[in-house]
Each structure stands twice: as C-alpha cells, then as structure tokens.
Amino acid sequence: MSDNNIVFAMHDIHVEVEGKEVVKGLSLEIKRGEKHAIMGPNGSGKSSLVNALAGHPNYVITKGEAYINGKNLLEMDATARARSGLFLAFQYPMAIPGVTVANFLRSAVKAKHNGDDSALKDFRKELMDKFQLLEIDKTFATRYLNDGFSGGEKKRIEILQMAMLKPLVALLDETDSGLDIDALRIVSNGINASAPSDGGVLLVTHYQRILNYVKPDYVHVMMHGRLVRSGGSELAFQLEEKGYDWIENEVFQIAEV
Amino acid sequence: MDNIINKNSKVSDIGDNYAEKYGFHDPEKYFHKSPRGINHEVVEMISRMKKEDDWMRDFRHKALDTFLSKPMPKWGNTELLNSIDFDNIFYYIKPTEFQSRNWDDVPADIKNTFDKLGIPEAERKFLAGVTAQYESEVVYHSFKEDLEKQGIIFLDMDSGLREHPEIVKKYFGTLIPPSDNKFAALNSAVWSGGSFIYVPPGVDVKIPLQAYFRINAENMGQFERTLIIADKGSRVHYIEGCTAPIYTSHSLHSAVVELIALEGAYIRYTTVQNWSHNIFNLVTKRAMAHKNATVEWVDGNIGSKFTMKFPCVYLVGEGAKGEILSIAFAGNGQHQDTGAKVIHAAPNTSSRITSKSISKAGGRASYRGLVKVFPNAENSKVSVECDALLIDGASRSDTYPTMEIDAENVRIEHEARVSKVAEEQIFYLTSRGLSEDEARLLIINGFIEPFTKELPMEYAVELNRLIELEMEGSIG
Incomplete structure (x- = not known):
C-alpha cells in the first residue's frame, strides 16, 4: 500500500460462514477522515463482512486482501487487528458477567497499549468524560459488562468503548438498530466525536436515519454479498424513498442486458 | 479488582x-516424628505427649476403633478413596518443642517458610490474631492483647483443651461425632492442632482471625481440629489458608471443624484451600446456628488432588440463617468433590447455597448438596444455585443435588447451570x-x-x- 492517504483498503474479499459463501468479492478503500456507509437488506452479507474483518473465527476470509494503515490485516489475529487500530461495534454485544464496565475498559485500554500501564494515567477522568458524552449514568462503571443491559444501553456502551479505545478504523455494525430517536442522536454524537480525523469509519446499516446524524462521504449498497452501487449521501435518501427493490431491479436488469 | x-x-x-x-520444602529437623502407620500405640503416644486427661485419651482410642471398623464410603470417587495407603502415612510430627509468640523464636527454616507465604506480613497488616500450624503442631500463635482483654479466647486447639476444658468438653465432637464418617473418626483418634475460639456474649471481633496450615514432610497426615463458639449476639470472622510442597507420593489432610453460633451470633468461616496436587483433602465441617444466628461458610478449593468437603449448617433455632458460598477449581488430575448441606429444623429459617466450579484440562468438579427441611421448619426459605464452567471438552462437571422438603410454606429456588467459555465472548x-x-x-x-x-x-x-x-x- 503506497498511498499513505488510504487508511483502510480491501480488495476482492470473499467470506465463508459454515462453508457457505456470503461475501463474494468486495473491494473498498477508505481515505483518512472519510466516513463510508454500507447499506443493504437483511442477509446481504454486511454483518458477515465486518465480523470477518475483525477476525471472528467463524467468518473465514477465503480470498482477497485487506490492509489497515498499510499493514496486512489478514496476517493478524483478532487481538493484533484491534491493537493495530481496528474496532468493531457489535450488533449484539456479549455480556461478561462479573466484570465491571470500568475494569473491562481498563484491561482493554492497557491491552491495546501492549500492557503499558502509563496508558491508564488519566483513565478515570477520561472514562467520566466519555460517560458524559454518551449520557451514561455513572453507576454503569461498576455494573457488569452488558449483563442485563437493554439493547440501547448496550449500543451506548459500544460507542463508549470506541471513544475510550480511539480506533483508527471503526466498523459499526447496525449500531442504530434498537435505538429510539433520542438515543440515536446521543450515540451519533458519540460516533462523530470519536471518529478519528486521520482514520476512517465504516458504518453498516439497514436504515437511512442514522445517516442524518453521522454524515457519510460515501454510501455503498450491498446485495447478495457484493457492492452493487456506490454514491454520495444522496443515495441513502433515494434508497429510503424507493426501497431496496429499486436497486435490486435495476441491477438485475443490467445483468440481463 | x-x-x-x-x-x-x-x-x-x-x-x-x-x-x-x-511447592518448596524444608529439611526435616523435627522434635518428634512418629513411625508410619496407625494403631493404638500411635494414638497413645500422641495423647501422652500432649499430657491429655483420660477422657480425651479414651475418646481417641474409641475413635480409632471406629475408624478401623468403619468401611470406606461406597459413594463418591471410590477409586481414589481406596487408593489411600493408611500404612504409609506419618500421623504425628511435632516440629518444635515449644510454641512461639514471636516469629524470631520460630526455627529459621520454618520462619522462612511462613515468610515466603506472606503470613507475618498479613498479620501486621490486617489480622487480629494468627495461628501457624506446621505439620501436626501450631508453631506460632499471636493474638492482639486488647481482644484478649475483652474475654475473647483464641488458642490452638491443644491449648484450648488444656486451659478451657469445661468449654471444650461441652462442645467437642458434639456436631461431628467420630461415628459420623471414617475420616472424622480418624481425625478424632489422631487430631492435633487447629484453632479454638470462644467469643463472649455481645462481643464483635471486628478484624479477622486467621490460621495457616502448612504440610512439609512427604506422606504427612495433618489432622487439625477446630472448634469455634460464638456466644449470644457476638460476631467473628475466621480465615484459613493452606499449602504444601509437591511430592510424587500422597499426603493426607483430614480436618474436623465445628462451629456453634448461639442466639443472635454471627460466624463467618473463610477457607482458601491451595494444597499441592499430591494431597488428599477429606474434611468434615459442620455448624449449628441457634435462634436468629447466622453462619456463613465461604469455601474456596483450588488445590489438592482430591477434595471431599461439604460444609454443613444445622438451623436449629427460629430465624436462623445459613449460607454456603463455594468455588472449586479442578485442573489436570484433580477431582474437587465439594458442595453443601443445610438442615432446616426450626421455623422461619433461611439458607442460601451458591456453588461455582471451573474445570479445565481434564479436571473434574462435582457438586453434591443436601437440603433437608423438617416438618416443623415452616415458612423457611431455601435457595440453591450451582454454576459450572467448563474450559474445554476434556473436563467434567457433575451435579448431585438432593432436596427433602417435609414442611409447609417453604419457598424454594433452585438453579443449576453448566456453561462453556463461549467463543463469542472470547471474540x-x-x-x-x-x-x-x-x-x-x-x-x-x-x-x-x-x-x-x-x-x-x-x-x-x-x-x-x-x-x-x-x-x-x-x-x-
């Protein structure tokens, strides 16, 4: 990767889940400071893509290349990918009973800095600042991670993690699902405030509404494991208006010609 | 944390x-070491060396007869139980002639051992009193003077018997008679060391008392005996820890612990068991909670080759409470057979059992529990929660819960779960x-x-x- 301006790139990525190909050759480049959105109907392969990129063992990348900041992503395990600056906000975050939000984040911040304690110097203050940013009650610091949290609370905690871990490239997997309108605004503010100026954001969503707050530079439409169309943010509005069938039909017709 | x-x-x-x-061990420079094996001569010798009264000597001999005549338990891991070679064990080792109140008077090797284990440091930092047992005898004992002045008695069991025979006679062996089980009988015959605690009415021992048990010799048998009596409205927290060197052949630890919480009293008994993996740890622990009294067993089992231990609470007075909170960690070659027993024998009593086990690398953790509610124990509450975590496919967890509820209006909650460390959590x-x-x-x-x-x-x-x-x- 010679172009230093490209923070994340993937070429011809194929992903298999349980032997079935769900992503069938996908390419995308993100330049520093850019936000991209991948929109698509359920089952189009969006979540499989981001899980595979983050290193989930059940989502196997069978072909293609991916680079973060010029480093070969596919040579790294999930831990190394995270330490290189990749972050995935989960659609369904896991509960870790008995481990408090604060202790988990302390462990994660330290791990990300390869065990360096000095990374924790201003930890408490920063944590409180981010709690404020995401309008999370302070008592959550001592609650067990995602244990008994509502869907909306889990999503806030995901973005809290993003804010604390300061990734270079954030993959956001349907972070907007299950949020009411106030929560959507708060979470979006959190994403905007945490999006790195020298990094990138790849937001995966079914709906256009989060894009009113987190404004993408590019919108891509994913169907049947491929990107079928790319454009500016206006594409999202067209989709909202006309539905996914509109593109499905167009793509289908083009394919027939 | x-x-x-x-x-x-x-x-x-x-x-x-x-x-x-x-896992290190000291050279053996002992004051006295009995020959291997168990018989009436060994029992007689122990009792004589301790200059005991006739009643205790007779108690020991009778207990030995019970031990010899009682068959091995036919339940649990009988293969491991039957592998114990009782003839190969040293039943009594007296490491020093006298007990010290000052670490400087403890022989250097032994003092170094406890230093390495961090006992003197813990004592300075946060304990009200410490007993350090090495092989069969307590080699060091200290207790804060101001607590002594409040009438609290904290002694090793042998001194307790000598100095307070009237209290000991009243309670010793009442909750766990020698006939209770084969290992309680063995302990009753050859017991040595352990703690004796009496807390006078209304006295609150605000900081914990601790005992530390160390086995040093190979094929050692350690048989401490602990008796704690919390008089009306008093409170006490007792902690015990234990370790041993690593040897290729087995040693035996078989303790008997009896707790008596009189009306309105509170006893918490905390154990962090970290024996080396060549120790058979077969322990009987039982408590009696009188009216409105509370007994809590907090029991952690990390070490040993094989542990059988089921801390028990008899709830004999109205409003009594019992709680048993335990964890067991079973690694390669280990079997942790642990659990809890609660007997509700009075109205409005409540109990809570929380058991957690972790098995890895082929280790085996078993939960064995009994909750019995007698017909008179109306309006009682019972809660049992067992959680097992398997780290890999080679490990094993079993649950054997028994409930016998013979009273009306009893509220029962029971949950048992076995889970694996989920791939999704790791990811x-x-x-x-x-x-x-x-x-x-x-x-x-x-x-x-x-x-x-x-x-x-x-x-x-x-x-x-x-x-x-x-x-x-x-x-x-």
Whole structure:
C-alpha cells in the first residue's frame, strides 16, 4: 500500500460462514477522515463482512486482501487487528458477567497499549468524560459488562468503548438498530466525536436515519454479498424513498442486458 | 479488582508457579516424628505427649476403633478413596518443642517458610490474631492483647483443651461425632492442632482471625481440629489458608471443624484451600446456628488432588440463617468433590447455597448438596444455585443435588447451570485488544466474582492470582 492517504483498503474479499459463501468479492478503500456507509437488506452479507474483518473465527476470509494503515490485516489475529487500530461495534454485544464496565475498559485500554500501564494515567477522568458524552449514568462503571443491559444501553456502551479505545478504523455494525430517536442522536454524537480525523469509519446499516446524524462521504449498497452501487449521501435518501427493490431491479436488469 | 491483568499480561508469560511459590520444602529437623502407620500405640503416644486427661485419651482410642471398623464410603470417587495407603502415612510430627509468640523464636527454616507465604506480613497488616500450624503442631500463635482483654479466647486447639476444658468438653465432637464418617473418626483418634475460639456474649471481633496450615514432610497426615463458639449476639470472622510442597507420593489432610453460633451470633468461616496436587483433602465441617444466628461458610478449593468437603449448617433455632458460598477449581488430575448441606429444623429459617466450579484440562468438579427441611421448619426459605464452567471438552462437571422438603410454606429456588467459555465472548474481548489468554482469565475471574467479592481484599487478590497460575499453560 503506497498511498499513505488510504487508511483502510480491501480488495476482492470473499467470506465463508459454515462453508457457505456470503461475501463474494468486495473491494473498498477508505481515505483518512472519510466516513463510508454500507447499506443493504437483511442477509446481504454486511454483518458477515465486518465480523470477518475483525477476525471472528467463524467468518473465514477465503480470498482477497485487506490492509489497515498499510499493514496486512489478514496476517493478524483478532487481538493484533484491534491493537493495530481496528474496532468493531457489535450488533449484539456479549455480556461478561462479573466484570465491571470500568475494569473491562481498563484491561482493554492497557491491552491495546501492549500492557503499558502509563496508558491508564488519566483513565478515570477520561472514562467520566466519555460517560458524559454518551449520557451514561455513572453507576454503569461498576455494573457488569452488558449483563442485563437493554439493547440501547448496550449500543451506548459500544460507542463508549470506541471513544475510550480511539480506533483508527471503526466498523459499526447496525449500531442504530434498537435505538429510539433520542438515543440515536446521543450515540451519533458519540460516533462523530470519536471518529478519528486521520482514520476512517465504516458504518453498516439497514436504515437511512442514522445517516442524518453521522454524515457519510460515501454510501455503498450491498446485495447478495457484493457492492452493487456506490454514491454520495444522496443515495441513502433515494434508497429510503424507493426501497431496496429499486436497486435490486435495476441491477438485475443490467445483468440481463 | 484491577489485578486481573497485572504486570504480566500473558498467562503463559507468568514466570512463577506453584513449585516456586508454595511447592518448596524444608529439611526435616523435627522434635518428634512418629513411625508410619496407625494403631493404638500411635494414638497413645500422641495423647501422652500432649499430657491429655483420660477422657480425651479414651475418646481417641474409641475413635480409632471406629475408624478401623468403619468401611470406606461406597459413594463418591471410590477409586481414589481406596487408593489411600493408611500404612504409609506419618500421623504425628511435632516440629518444635515449644510454641512461639514471636516469629524470631520460630526455627529459621520454618520462619522462612511462613515468610515466603506472606503470613507475618498479613498479620501486621490486617489480622487480629494468627495461628501457624506446621505439620501436626501450631508453631506460632499471636493474638492482639486488647481482644484478649475483652474475654475473647483464641488458642490452638491443644491449648484450648488444656486451659478451657469445661468449654471444650461441652462442645467437642458434639456436631461431628467420630461415628459420623471414617475420616472424622480418624481425625478424632489422631487430631492435633487447629484453632479454638470462644467469643463472649455481645462481643464483635471486628478484624479477622486467621490460621495457616502448612504440610512439609512427604506422606504427612495433618489432622487439625477446630472448634469455634460464638456466644449470644457476638460476631467473628475466621480465615484459613493452606499449602504444601509437591511430592510424587500422597499426603493426607483430614480436618474436623465445628462451629456453634448461639442466639443472635454471627460466624463467618473463610477457607482458601491451595494444597499441592499430591494431597488428599477429606474434611468434615459442620455448624449449628441457634435462634436468629447466622453462619456463613465461604469455601474456596483450588488445590489438592482430591477434595471431599461439604460444609454443613444445622438451623436449629427460629430465624436462623445459613449460607454456603463455594468455588472449586479442578485442573489436570484433580477431582474437587465439594458442595453443601443445610438442615432446616426450626421455623422461619433461611439458607442460601451458591456453588461455582471451573474445570479445565481434564479436571473434574462435582457438586453434591443436601437440603433437608423438617416438618416443623415452616415458612423457611431455601435457595440453591450451582454454576459450572467448563474450559474445554476434556473436563467434567457433575451435579448431585438432593432436596427433602417435609414442611409447609417453604419457598424454594433452585438453579443449576453448566456453561462453556463461549467463543463469542472470547471474540468480543479479543476484538478489544485482549489476548485469548487474557480474555479467558477475565471471563473466569468474572465467573467467580460473587465469591471473590466476599473475601477480604488481600485474599481476593491472592485468589485471582492463584487462578491465573492454575490457568497457566492450559490454553492452546
């Protein structure tokens, strides 16, 4: 990767889940400071893509290349990918009973800095600042991670993690699902405030509404494991208006010609 | 706790291990060591050396007859039980002629051992009194003077018998008679050391009392005996810890512990068992809670080759409460057969059993529990929760819960779960930059958190460290 301006790139990525190909050759480049959105109907392969990129063992990348900041992503395990600056906000975050939000984040911040304690110097203050940013009650610091949290609370905690871990490239997997309108605004503010100026954001969503707050530079439409169309943010509005069938039909017709 | 991932953030990087930290042994320079094997001569010799009254000598001899005539239990891990070679064990070793009140008077080897184990330091920092038992005898004992002045008695069991025969006679062996089980009979015959505690009415012992048990010799049998009496409205917290060197052949630890909580009293008994993997740990623990009294067993079993231990509470007075909170960690070659027993024998009594086990690398953890509610124990509450965590497919967990409810209006909650460390949880944590080792440890420490949060801070730190140690090299 010679172009230093490209923070994340993937070429011809194929992903298999349980032997079935769900992503069938996908390419995308993100330049520093850019936000991209991948929109698509359920089952189009969006979540499989981001899980595979983050290193989930059940989502196997069978072909293609991916680079973060010029480093070969596919040579790294999930831990190394995270330490290189990749972050995935989960659609369904896991509960870790008995481990408090604060202790988990302390462990994660330290791990990300390869065990360096000095990374924790201003930890408490920063944590409180981010709690404020995401309008999370302070008592959550001592609650067990995602244990008994509502869907909306889990999503806030995901973005809290993003804010604390300061990734270079954030993959956001349907972070907007299950949020009411106030929560959507708060979470979006959190994403905007945490999006790195020298990094990138790849937001995966079914709906256009989060894009009113987190404004993408590019919108891509994913169907049947491929990107079928790319454009500016206006594409999202067209989709909202006309539905996914509109593109499905167009793509289908083009394919027939 | 922030100790989960400390300076060494990779489990496999941790340099120290049981062998270095606990598994060493001292040269044997003993005042007296009995020959191997058990018979009436050995029992007579022990009683004579201790200059005991006739009633205790007779008690021992009768107990030996009981032990010899009683068959091995036919339940549990009979293969392991039947592998015990009683003729190969040393039943009594007196390491020093006298007990010391000052660490400087303890022989250098033994003092160094306890120094390495951090006992004198813990004593300075946060304990009200300490008993350090080495082989069969307590070699060091201290107790804060101001507590002594309040009438609290904290002694090794032998001194307790000598100095307070009237109290000992009244309670000794009443909850666990020699006929209770084969190992209680053996303990009754050859017992030595242990703690004797009496707390006068209304006295609150605000800081914990501790005993530390160390086995040093190979094929040693340690048979301490502990008796705690909390008089009306008093409160006490007692903690015990234990370690031993690593040998290729087996040693036996078989203790008997009896707790009596009189009306309105509170006793908490905390154990962090960390025997080396060549120890058979077969212990009988039982408590009686009178009217409105509370007894809590907090029982952690990390070490030993084979443990059988089912702390029990008899709720005999109205409004009495019993709680048993335990964790067991079973690694390669280990079987932790642990659990709890509660007998509700009065109205409005309540009990709660929380049992957590972790099995890895082919280790086996069994939960065995009995809750019995007699017909008169109306309006009682029972809660049993068993949680087993399997680290890999080679490990094993069994649950044997028994409930016999013969009263009306009893509220019962019972939950049992077996779970595996989920791949999804590991992925979630590794996607945040934790290594797989760190992720597993974090999940395990979270799993036992309900237990560690009940321990004094220093012990919680130690326990998490022990788990970290046990997890070492088990991954991949």
